[in-house]
Amino acid sequence: MMSETKDCVIEIDEKRFTSPTKKNQTVLDMLERTSMFISDWTPFGLVASYYVFSVCLYMYCSNELIAIFWFIYMCTNFYIAGITVLEAFFSITPCREARATVSQAQEQSWLFPTAHKNLPILDLLIVAYLPNERDIIMDRAIYALEQIDYPTDKIRINILYNTPKPIEPLETELHQIPLRYAHARVINVPNSTSKADNLNYFFTLDTGSDIIAIYDCDHYPHPNAPRWAAERFMAEPAVDVVQGRCIIFNTEVNFLTGMIAVEFDKIYAVSHPGRSIMWGFGLFCGSNGYWRSSLLRNLTMDKSMLTEDIDSALRAFSKGAKTIHDLNVTSYELAPTTFSAFWKQRLRWAQGWAQASMRHIRMVYNGVQDPLHQEHAKRSFNARFGVLSLLFIRESSYYLVTQYTCLVASFLIVKFPSSGAELWELVYFQYPMSQWLFIVSIICLVATLWITNQVKSEFVSRKMIIFFSVLYPFYLVLNATIGLYGHARQLVRYSSWNPTARK
Template identity: 30%
Template sequence: MACLATVMVLNFGFIFFRRRLRDCRKANVEQRAKACPRAPITAVVPCYLPNEQYIIEETIEWIMERVESPGDLTLMIVYNTPKDLPEIEKRLQVLEQKNDWPYGRTLKVHRVMESKSKAANLNEALRLVSDEYVIIYDADHHPDRQSLMLLWEKMVRLDQDCVQGSYYMRNLRQNQFGCSPACTFPCLSRIIDAEFFLDWFFSKLITRTFFMGKGYFSGSNALWRSSVLGGKTFSEDAQTEDVDMAIQQLLDGRRIEFCPESRSGELAPMNMAALWKQRLRWTIGWDETSLKHSGAFTDSGRLSLRARFGLVWTFLVR
């Protein structure tokens, strides 16, 4: 009982601390964000439709109706599917034709016929983007209302090529204590949420401050200059195309900053088997991509000694 009580106290203490920290950091930044110049932005959501057909409509409505933007917002859904899915594809077409979205926003839905990967979907989207700025979200992401404004404010203020926001688990109540669905691990989503918080608000900031001197792209909830991101292609062979893109951009000396207070909620794996598969793919992809580019970590003439050391630490040692 004593152990259980201790865990409960630590859990509630963590939640309290996280909320207070978030509120303090966001208070003044939100005001500055609204004072920044306006700019049109395209939000890109890659989607593997067979797996994400049950959540993509909710994500569309969430982004179109709730997320604040510094200017006109176009949401582009780029999806692939090995076979036709008439019902969901028809519903997506209906949403695309809708002309009464808030603030005059536009939805574009594009099927990438030859695609077999998220990377191919993203590459196709970047060919279609015409706005100066682009932000990437995963299909399960529900960004906080002010998240895009916070990214935009930091990009303008610090003149960055990319600003990377953070993630948290938004399905905490679906996977905790005795209310867990069958075959799930109790509190799994809360454990992952705590891990993500420590990673974004401590580990990544330490890496940025003491090792690399800059942040790096983490795949989703990241605002880019379209010309910079479109100048490279996502690797269709990589297990983790985001890590591959991050290394490519860092080797080119791009300016990337973290903005952990810009938060986006994603769905946590609902059981240990799903978590194991996810983390195994991340591990294989991280090692595969890091080793692929490792020779360039010390050869690139564009990088300072600190930046080279940061690359070695972040992608090889850590």
């Protein structure tokens, strides 16, 4: 009887002491969910308030003040359009050189200048987050192992992946790949939570490579891409990084993927090579990039940055590294197939660029911190202005574009036009100078997209470019809004990482 009573007391005591703990845990869970909700939606609230406040402000401004704002915004739009078209014109030369190099290789029956035995040893990294890329990782790994045209005794294909939980039988199949291919290596990176962790772990391994190539898991490198990159390193000893051209190949999925494909052609075939010629420096863009191993192992990746690739590229430039863009080093990748995936990807890029811009804007006024090559020890005025344009003016343009949009919106609210002609005059020709600035900006846009059409990939049609041209003003507003959203996230220190789904 006493034993039963004792047991009962113990049971009551356990309930007495465990029940408050469960209640406390419930309260903590609710607080955590509330905190996450606020963190997720505060940036949206900030951007929405920004738009509403700006439109209301212009509605109450005098005509004289409106004229000043209008002139400023048209001038800045003209500057952005002018810089864009200049980059496009500068890109013509590297495009012609790339085509000439291919023609020369074809005439010589694809006999490259460097003998196989003299090629640099290459580590090609395929980096994957397994839950997101479980459906494509085997396909990409086998493709790289079988299709890449590079001597197998000079290359190793490394599949680096991380996963929060075991995924079978996929992981077993992955680790059996080296049994079939001698130049394969599969690594499940321990305690990794990011791409940066995967890469940093690999950098600690002594593989004896001269060059390290980085690819995201959704890429199909062109079979000759590693060879073209290696030839650039052999021909130009001062080169530290070779960034290739990324091409979207799933253009037929829907309208969104087609527009992203045009955007990528404009960025990788026009803007990047043109900017590198105009400002004197290039940038590693995260994938399809080839690094000298010693430089990359020394820099590593900063996992605190959302776009660790851009951060590493800017840190390399700050130390005097030379990055070039080679249009023959091509790779094919997937575009997000839904607007939700596109939105999450671009928000992460926007916040990452904001982080990198704040960290590296000092390069505008300081010199090379730790020169790798003596001839690159001094940063020219041209390069400094290029950094200013890339990091400060580009980030500021989000506000200029959206303020111009708010100004137009206030016009529509205060004096809504009764005809299309009135709308046209209201939006573009409120002031005489606007006509010329607008016309010149349109000419710059047409010239840029005409050049893009000349170098478009095989997956992009002229019809897609026409649609992109018509939608370009809306694209600028969307891109600027995403930029503002990235700033708002950085302001509230939003730190969630949303990987892009791959199928």
